[in-house]
Amino acid sequence: MNQDWRLGLARRLLILTLCCLLLGLISGHYGWSFTVGLAIYLVITLSQLLHLNNWLKRTHTGEHPPEGFGLWAEVFDKLYQWQRHEQRVRANLQAIIDRVQDSTAALQDAVIVMHQGNLEWCNKAAEHLLGLRAPQDFGQTVTNLVRHPAYKEYFDRGQYQDPLELPSPINDRIYLQFTITRYGDGEYLMLVRDITRLHSLEQMRKDFVANVSHELRTPLTVIVGYLETLLEHADEVNPRWVKPLQRMEQQTERMRHLLEDLLLLTKLETTQYPASNQPVVVTNLLQSIKTDAQSLSSDKGHEFILEAEPDLLFKGSESELRSAFSNLVFNAVKYTPSEGKIYIRWWHDTQGAHLSVQDNGIGIDNKHLPRLTERFYRVDSSRASITGGTGLGLAIVKHVLLRHKGWLEIQSIPGQGSTFICHLPAEHMLIRTPSPTPIRA
Template sequence: QQEVIRHLRLAEAMLDSGRLSPPDMAYLRRFAQRVSRATGCRVTLIDSTGRVLVDSDIAPSQIGRLDNHLHRPEVQAALKHPEGTAVRYSVSLGRSFVYACRKLGEPAWGFLRLALPEEIVGKHIGAFRLRLLGVGVIIGVVAALAWMIHLSRMYQDIQQLRIGVQPISPRSQKVTLPHPSDPELAAFSHRLERQFSRLLRELQSLDREKNELRTILASIKDGIIAIDAHRRIMLCNEVARQMLDDLPRNPAQRYFYQVIRNPHLHSLINRFFEQPFLMNDRIETDQGTVLEVDIVPFREGDASGPGAVVVLRDVTQMHQLEKIRRDFVANVSHEFKTPLTAVRGYAETLLDWALERSQMRRKYVEKILQHAIQLENLVNDLLQLARIERMSRPELQPFDPLPILREVAETYREAARRKGLSFSLSTGEAPPTILGEPEMFRSILANLIDNAIKYTPSGGSVAISWAVEENSCTFMVRDTGIGIPQSEQERIFERFYRVDKARSRSIGGTGLGLSIVKHLAELQQAEVWVNSEENQGSCFGVVFQVDKLSGNLAVNRKIDEGN
């Protein structure tokens, strides 16, 4: 350190202070390189804010990436004393240095810092040791002439002690040292053995506690980050690193603001250190994960202030469920409110003046009945959807879909005729035996056909058909109705989602039919798709697996056969 300080003073004397304010960067770079070549030291010039202006070992293009140096130990010491020194590891260069720093000007313009690599210092120390060894040998030879026998015996005892003292680790079983013949060395050996035994017990206890802590942290599903009173990270478990995937591999002993990049979490920790009290909040990561954050204080020995334990809990699924619940309650409330408002309005009109007019009375009662039916349909669809969502996946069974197709088609044929629609069931090759649940299949068909009839204007057509492939059979309901815009097609299977809400309510739609279709299809491992063009019509298809074991592919079998 004295050698680095000597170089530092010489460098300060060489520095032209007139070129410091404003800083002549070209001169400062030349000065740093010249001093570095002359002394073998790394030369750094830092302004009063801690920003690095010049560094002889770092390219000018890389200077801007360096961390602020105002809080480096040697710089802080230079603010209080003529020179500040430190021996530490440089993160910038990945080497250990002996640093010496001196303040420039009053008030301080900045700092001049010199650093000598520790390995060079090691060489000086080695040379000094060699010189010291030479002197010791000379003294030993002179002393040996007078005390040869005594020193020879003592040397043997010391050698026994040196050989007996082995490195102590928590895995050591027992510490046993030799007992020299010299009384003083024997007493020293006994004391040393007791001290080593006590140290071994403490090491073993610490190792057990460390392993227990590591096991506990690894088994906890929550992320845990412990930050000391100086805002340095003490520990961080793997779960926390996975939740905050921008954390480095080993963030211990680094300041939290150097490694935690999430701005919300960064702000919460800063607020905690300003006012240390229990904090709870939710943050969202760049990957869309929602984390619940709890920050609690803890005391660390004789530290001046409390540290912080940050607990991170992944609540993404809970957050999504809460959003779904809120949306569902809002939608259900809205869907009930509209017909109930209408029923109330018609009822109040009847009570006010329409009861005496038979024609108006009948009209309003029919309106009340219409909205009551709409409410009943909504309740029934909600109950059915709730049952389906609670339902576990059924055991799929092979069945012939043709009788169900005929039955459902006959059920809706009259409704289509009353609306003036052309209604048809394919008369080509019969569908094969499929895997599914017959009643669920019936409900899927009924909902798709009901939707097709509701949203197809008079004069249009509704057609039911199917297409057989090697391992699957697709059942299609095609209409020439109002169609669905391309931008809306991804959302039509959501609960209560309607393309045209006013028209849907006017024809009695609940907004749940396609959601029921999707859930029933998924329970049967079937796939639903839609192909639609606005004002041209829609085609909904449901793809079922074919039962290969039955061998009932119905090749060349016509629907009309057996009628």
């Protein structure tokens, strides 16, 4: 609005006042003169407001503002300018939205936007991969549209660090990978990729590893048998062959452990849930693992501290949990120097049950942590020859926890030690009876 609007308004009021005075001077009735003047001014103002109201109702048609005079002309003009500006902004925003929708529609990956779990928008690929229909399905709960127990559990758990892999709900020969990202207030962006080819290659790899591992067991058993026989009669063997035979026995034993770990890992990967789902007294399990770890430690003089809630049980496979927990404890023994401390703790809170294995060993650099659970990944290749590990221990831990709907957290500082924490869901833990104090040994 023009900066001189106040001056213009004062001028018009002054003119109106002078006219009323002149009319009063002529007629001799000043009161009636001012009343008539104000009435005329009020009628003009109301007529301009009526024109403004009618025009605002028709702004969607792009009609120009009505003719006005004085201050009202400036009001109409300013409102019209604001309206045109808002239309340009709205048009630009709509153009951006259209470009985004066109670009996402061209993607082969499905893009789904959700609010509070309800479908707000999806692209064409979502129709082909998931069977979603736009706009008919908009506003519906996505867990009702993607009907799979694993997807509902994954979405409700709210832990989206790792993607979810499932067959397509409309074609079980298509395998999909779900990745969910949270943003804003209850907003979700879900990307769904077709990984059928990668899944087939992964399945071929698993089958190959399983078959080779089974086939190698027989010749390895024969070799181990002959080596044991030769070493039992070492006094009859040329002395210079004794050391090579002992070395061969060590390497065949390492190979046997490698095959056993490969077979176990294949079993864990090819089934979704544990074979047994019974309450496990984890405290007793940890006591047994601690005893085995002390034997493994032998002359290193490690100090073992076990703190556990004796009445905290967990429903799952005892053999698989033993394999996972023992791998963590035995790794701590291998990579902790003599006289070091290994602290094992089993407890629960509102988030679930937790097992931590902490040591004050050599530690691991942060750049290696994301890849530690990959099979055969080595932080330092020289460690393998020293410790005799297979490189599959943490991969087994990861898969055991996944089968029990848990996950592994790794914290480590080089030179100060490492902490491995197994997080297990609250719905599978059981509290047997209240216990006054935890076990500490």
